Amino acid sequence: MAELTYREAVAEGIAQEMERDETVVFLGEDIAKAGGVFKATVGLYDKFGPDRVRDTPISEQAILGAAMGAAMTGLKPIAEIMFSDFLAVCWDIVANQIAKIRYMTNGQVSMPLVIRTANGGGARFGAQHSQSVENWSMMIPGLKVVAPSTPADVKGLLAAAIRDPDPVMFFEQKSLYSSKGDVPEGEHIEEIGVAKVVREGSDVTIIALAAMVPRALDAADRLYSEAGISAGVVDLRSLVPLDTKTIFEQVEKTSRLVTVEENPRLCGWGAEISSIVAEERFWDLDMPIIRITTPHIPLPSADELEDMALPSVERIFETVRQGVD
Amino acid sequence: MAKRTTKRRISKSTKPKKQAARKSKIQLNDDIGEKTRLRMWQLQLEIRHVEQRAHDLFFQNLIKGTSHLAIGQEAIASACAAVMRPDDYTFCTYRGHAHTLVRGASMEGVLGELMGRECGLLGGKGGSMHLTDVEKGAMGSYAIIGAHLPIAAGAAWKAQYLKTGQISFCFFGDGTTNIGAFHEALNFSVVWKLPVVFVCENNLYMEYTPISDVTAVEHPAADRAGAYGLESIIVDGNDADLVYRVARDAADKARAGDGPSLIEAKTYRHSGHSRADPATYRPEGELEKWLERDPLKIYRKRLIDFGVKESKVVAIEKAVLEAVDDATEFAKNSSTPSKDVLMTEVWADGGASWRN
Numbered sequence: 001m002a003e004l005t006y007r008e009a010v011a012e013g014i015a016q017e018m019e020r021d022e023t024v025v026f027l028g029e030d031i032a033k034a035g036g037v038f039k040a041t042v043g044l045y046d047k048f049g050p051d052r053v054r055d056t057p058i059s060e061q062a063i064l065g066a067a068m069g070a071a072m073t074g075l076k077p078i079a080e081i082m083f084s085d086f087l088a089v090c091w092d093i094v095a096n097q098i099a100k101i102r103y104m105t106n107g108q109v110s111m112p113l114v115i116r117t118a119n120g121g122g123a124r125f126g127a128q129h130s131q132s133v134e135n136w137s138m139m140i141p142g143l144k145v146v147a148p149s150t151p152a153d154v155k156g157l158l159a160a161a162i163r164d165p166d167p168v169m170f171f172e173q174k175s176l177y178s179s180k181g182d183v184p185e186g187e188h189i190e191e192i193g194v195a196k197v198v199r200e201g202s203d204v205t206i207i208a209l210a211a212m213v214p215r216a217l218d219a220a221d222r223l224y225s226e227a228g229i230s231a232g233v234v235d236l237r238s239l240v241p242l243d244t245k246t247i248f249e250q251v252e253k254t255s256r257l258v259t260v261e262e263n264p265r266l267c268g269w270g271a272e273i274s275s276i277v278a279e280e281r282f283w284d285l286d287m288p289i290i291r292i293t294t295p296h297i298p299l300p301s302a303d304e305l306e307d308m309a310l311p312s313v314e315r316i317f318e319t320v321r322q323g324v325d
Numbered sequence: 326m327a328k329r330t331t332k333r334r335i336s337k338s339t340k341p342k343k344q345a346a347r348k349s350k351i352q353l354n355d356d357i358g359e360k361t362r363l364r365m366w367q368l369q370l371e372i373r374h375v376e377q378r379a380h381d382l383f384f385q386n387l388i389k390g391t392s393h394l395a396i397g398q399e400a401i402a403s404a405c406a407a408v409m410r411p412d413d414y415t416f417c418t419y420r421g422h423a424h425t426l427v428r429g430a431s432m433e434g435v436l437g438e439l440m441g442r443e444c445g446l447l448g449g450k451g452g453s454m455h456l457t458d459v460e461k462g463a464m465g466s467y468a469i470i471g472a473h474l475p476i477a478a479g480a481a482w483k484a485q486y487l488k489t490g491q492i493s494f495c496f497f498g499d500g501t502t503n504i505g506a507f508h509e510a511l512n513f514s515v516v517w518k519l520p521v522v523f524v525c526e527n528n529l530y531m532e533y534t535p536i537s538d539v540t541a542v543e544h545p546a547a548d549r550a551g552a553y554g555l556e557s558i559i560v561d562g563n564d565a566d567l568v569y570r571v572a573r574d575a576a577d578k579a580r581a582g583d584g585p586s587l588i589e590a591k592t593y594r595h596s597g598h599s600r601a602d603p604a605t606y607r608p609e610g611e612l613e614k615w616l617e618r619d620p621l622k623i624y625r626k627r628l629i630d631f632g633v634k635e636s637k638v639v640a641i642e643k644a645v646l647e648a649v650d651d652a653t654e655f656a657k658n659s660s661t662p663s664k665d666v667l668m669t670e671v672w673a674d675g676g677a678s679w680r681n
Contacts, residue, residue, distance in 0.1 A: 054517070057509075057513060059475075059512065061505060062475040065476045065479055065506065066478050068475075069480040072465075072480065073479075092469050093472060097467065097472050102673070103671050104451045105447055105451060106451070106666070108458075141671055142672075193681065242679060245681045
């Protein structure tokens, strides 16, 4: 094990796969010589050279279009969209092209590519550089959607995403870039589509994703020490494929379910999980399902306002405590 | 990337005077040659008659949805196909029956797809606007304007990276020159020096509106070329020989590692934008004027002027018509898609599952 930051794990995951497979290439804005605006890709240009790690103009449609054309003809591109908010300017390529081409061509075309993007709030960047947009991807058939919460998962799931024969939207939560954690040394790969029970509990299950996982864990600690509530926490890790098996196991065990989402309220992933659990595990529930989300507003920039908007440890703690009571 | 911007205008047809058979033979076997010319004749006929058949099948209610015909624009797709290597890539638009056919996709596959049959190129999952035949290098028909320009650049990037010598041809209409992806793809391809040939088929109308009403410059593609350090090239898109020569130059340049080209081929669609469009917006007499410049009419005359026996010219057309008839029958007799395919091929594992 080595202690790495979340951002260092990004470069490690990419390097691991570029070393083992010549067809893995990487493109994006400022990702090569500058090492990325979040410094998550430092060293890759020096290690793999300008043919494999390429800077692009500010042209998101060109970036993803080129990645798609390369993927369908034999390469395994990793494309970076600097902020996930910018997916809106190239959404045609994501939603209409990359996601659909295998189905439309009845399997003639494969799309082994990864779109990495810095997602989420907490950095006081305001409404156009802070959104959590993983649910945009979740609603498009044909896209896999991954959002890791730890450096180990960044490395392992990014490696898995690169090897995956289907397009993977890989959301790196920017408020986690400086967080640290143990990462296995040598080759490390995780399985996409498997949620992880990161804390066992018997009274209530809290399902969280990315930056909401450490907050849910802190809230669970407080629930136990301050209210005697045993809360389990599930790190969902991937929205598509969705690990309903693990969710059902936890619901059966605790009979209470809370989801914690960073995205604004409407059509967040928690709504889909609530719907599935309500349809298929209703009789296991002892309490209405609770969704904790950012309110349905654009994110503000001032410290106090953004902190109020995003689900906090305090809000998770209070909401779960009142719900379980 | 400061490059000298140059202009090329290729619009004068070779006009052979009445001359001796020997001269004709020399013309026939010039830099293009008889074999290539006969191939381009055949390809143009294949497009014409398959498109005509698609039109007829539509009115028999055997083709649903929509379809965008390339009748009148056959020379461009045919000449470019004649330039391509078998392993080169074609990317085209929803008006892409022509570009897919000329790469060697089967007529029954094309007509079957339009008719929603099992024998269709895409098994009935794509339809008229998404014809694809990857084995033949026809890498897809894209129905959102502009999207396939960067995608074609990406396929060219693969060829550049793996040094395969392949190139991408990317076809689109005049309307595409006003969308952002066009400009992003051109700049990107020039900066990365990608082996891609962009071919704008300027048929004078973006859907229902004259392109000149909505474009800041007279030549929608060629006048933008200079902004990306590219040569401004306009060619008569109704003359297959002229298109062949500019496409060949562009392909040679791309294969030599000298980067992309942008060709504007002026042409005209004889029908409306799509099945739903009777094209009443066209000024009186415009269609008639262009029918005089029908690419098949021009080419038929060219071949005969160059000394190809009329019987040979006619025999090729007859064989094409027979092939279209056979393909039509085959497609009509093909089953509709089995219900089993609805939930297949979302993912590489062949399935559509999003949960466990």
